[in-house]
Each structure stands twice: as structure tokens, then as C-alpha cells.
Amino acid sequence: MQQAFPGIQPSGQDPDFSAAGRPPWSVSQLTLHIKDLLELDPELGDVRVRGEISNFTRAASGHLYFTLKDAEAAISCVMWRSDAQRLRWQPEHGAAALARGRISVYPPRGNYQLYVDDLQRAGSGDLHALFEELCARLEAEGLFEDDRKRPLPQFPRVVGVVTSPQAAALRDVLDVLQRRYPLVRVLLSPSMVQGDGAPAQIVDALQALDARDDVDLILLVRGGGSLEDLWAFNDEGVARAIVASRHPVVSGVGHQTDFTIADFVADLRAPTPSAAAELAVPDRVELQQQLAATRDLLAMSMERRLAQARQVLQGHQRSLQRVSPRTRVDTHRQQVDDLMRRASRALAYSLSLRRSGLGALQARLVALSPQATLQRGYAIVRLAEDGDVVRSAGQVSAGDALTIRVHDGEFGATAQDGTTGAAERVSE
């Protein structure tokens, strides 16, 4: 500023002004001095003002410009976008309002103005108070309790979505569902999500889904906006419809930092619509990894079972070998061999026994045989008629035919008369 208007620096040419004894200020210097005065005042640094809004404009930048006035006076007001975003209502021309902020100066216009950081609707429109009151009441009823909240199904088949069909929030939800778990069928129950009619429509949309038995869970979502935009989600009717729902409700309203009563009573609160969709369904990629792990587990179990079976089999095999008839056959074969050996030994023994017995008999036989006697010159005389051996002379009558046996043959003879002794001699 000082550089912009060097020409109007006090020149000291005018005697009336130079008489003050101090060089005149530039406009900028003066303005900054006033600005300092106002900003240093403790009262004006944090002031609350009641008044009626007029000349309300919302700039493209999002900042709000308006005038607060009463019957006697008016003051310019500005509300930066960052503060305006937190408003839960739509300020408009003629509305009674309660502003809070600090007084300062806008040097380019020489304007002092109220820099508003909070603007509430005066009187019945105090949304903060409404919000707090409803919160307290529902909380006292136990509607915020965690143990009232139901678990979500692990694999939902039908997901109801309550939101505006035009909303970006719906697109976000569908994108997430398609990416994570496209197995679900989405039932969109359309509703306005801001404005005066929104609460009733949200209730209807929730009830339309609740009337169906095939719905597994409901997503109640709305994208970011001012607190005013989200106000339908602080409606008592909406809160009670969520509580009454047979199906679990996941809320995803606004941004991370926005909390609505719908969030408090929902079975699960998600920070955003996308997050609500993510919490509602499992992730396909994770499921595929789990399936791969399950397949490995199956294979391992089977391998273990097979190994166990092999072990049992080997055990049986060993047992079988122990009781195998082959073993018995081998045993028997050996027994047979033993018996054979014993038998042949016994046979040989008995043969030798008999052989030696035979020799003795033969010797005895030889000893008893008359042959040797015959060889010594004796003869055996038999009656030819009946073959009787003649042992006595009385057996023989004259004329009897006799058979004489000597050691090397026989010949016939005829008896003559004789005496007992003579006959004996004759026959010799």
C-alpha cells in the first residue's frame, strides 16, 4: 500500500497540516494503526453478536459474506470456507443468527468487519443444542450401547443400499463392492439424503429394505458435505428406523471427522461410504489367498492320512509275514528233513543189526547142518518108501529099499538081513 501510493505521502507543503508538529500518516499507516487498536482489544478478539443476516453471498471460493444488522446498525461479516464447512444449516437472508468471531479491519476497503468462526441459527434453530439433546436422550435409552449392535454376516448375499441414486457415494460403494466381493446383489433403495424431505425418505427407504427377507445388511451412506448437508442423519426418526431395522445397518456418512446420530445407533459406523462397503463384505483377494491356504491344508491332511495308512499297511505286512504259511511250510519242510534223517539212520541201524544177526544165524545154521558130518564120511539112510530117517536097525526089514545120502549126493540100496549091531555097522 505504501509503495502503491507514494504520491500522496504528506509533502509538508501545506502549512495547516505541518503545524501539527508530526508528519502526516499515510492511509496505510493509519489503517494499520486502527487495525492494531481493534485487534489488541480483548473484548473484540472474541465477541458474540446477535443479529439478522442480510446480503448473504457464498463466494465461489466457499467463503461466506454477509451483513449482520439490527434496527439501528449493521456490521460486515466474513466467514472463511474452513469454518463455513462446519455449519449445520443454510444461512440465508433474513435469518436471525448468533455469530461468534473477532473484529478486524480489511485495509483495502477501510472496512472493519466481524470474522465469524461459528454461526448458529438463533432461537429454535440451534442445531448444536438439538443434536446434544437428541444424543443424550437416545443414549439414555441405551440405543448407543455396543451390546445392542449386531454382527455383520460373514458372506452377505444381498446388500441393501440407502442413498441418493445420483450420489457419488453410491458409485463409491458399488466400486468397492465390485472390486472386493462382486458376489453380492445390491438392492438400491433410493432416497434423498439432504433437505427437508430427506429424513422421511430415508426412513421409508430403510423400511422398504427391512420388509424384505432376502436382505443381509443395509448400507446407509452419504458423501461428504457441510454439517447442514448431513443433518438428515441426525434426525430422530432416522435413528429409530435404524434401531428398528431387522437387518444390521452400516452407516457411512460424510468424512472421517463427521459423526452423526445415525452413526451412533448403526450396528457399525464407517468413516466414509467406501469404508462402509469395505466393512460390509469380505475381500476377494483375501478369500482367494485363504482358499489357497485351505487347499494346502487339505493336501497336507491327506498326505498325513496316506502316510498313516502306509504305516498301518507296513505293520500289517510285517504281522502277515510272521503268520505267513510260508514260514510254516519252511518249518514243516525242516521237520520232514529231520524225520527223514532220523528214519534213514534208524533204518541203517536196523539193517546193520539184522545183517550181523543174519551172519550169526548162518553160522549157527552151518554149525547145525549135517553136511559137515556127511563130509566127514557119515551118511543118512532113509526108507525109500516114506523117507523116514533110519535111526534104528529095527526099522529096517530085509529087502527094504533104502536111500543113502552122502555129502555129495544120494544113491539107492537094498537092506539085507542083519542084527541090530550088525546093521549099524553095515550102514557105516
Added chain:
Amino acid sequence: MSNDVKDLSFEQAVGELDDTVQRLEGGDLSLAEAIALYERGMLLVQHCNDVLDAAELQVQTLDQPDSPSEAR
């Protein structure tokens, strides 16, 4: 066990798969039973993967009971 794996929904298949793994790990099965369970389990895994691969999101819009102007 005799029904066709292909007719099972994803959650049915996953549920049966869990049971199958548990039974197979639990032992006390004849070898024939174990083999049958294993083969069934592998079919279930394949079916689940097929379902995941083939799925396309279906979106249906319910009739609006009230138009905005009729909203209570």
C-alpha cells in the same frame, strides 16, 4: 455329500469346506472316507475360486414408494 458342488452358493461351499478340513484333520476316518473328503474339498476350493472369478456385481433399484414431493 452326494449333491453337486456346482449348485452350492459361495457361503455354503465355504462352510462345507471348513467342515471338510476339520473332519479330515480330526482323523478317525477310513482311508476311503478320507480320500472322498479330500476330493470333495478340492472340488469345493475350485468351485469357490470359480465363483469368485466369475462374479459380476448385480444392482437392482427398488421402486421409490414416494416421490420427493410426496415426502412426509
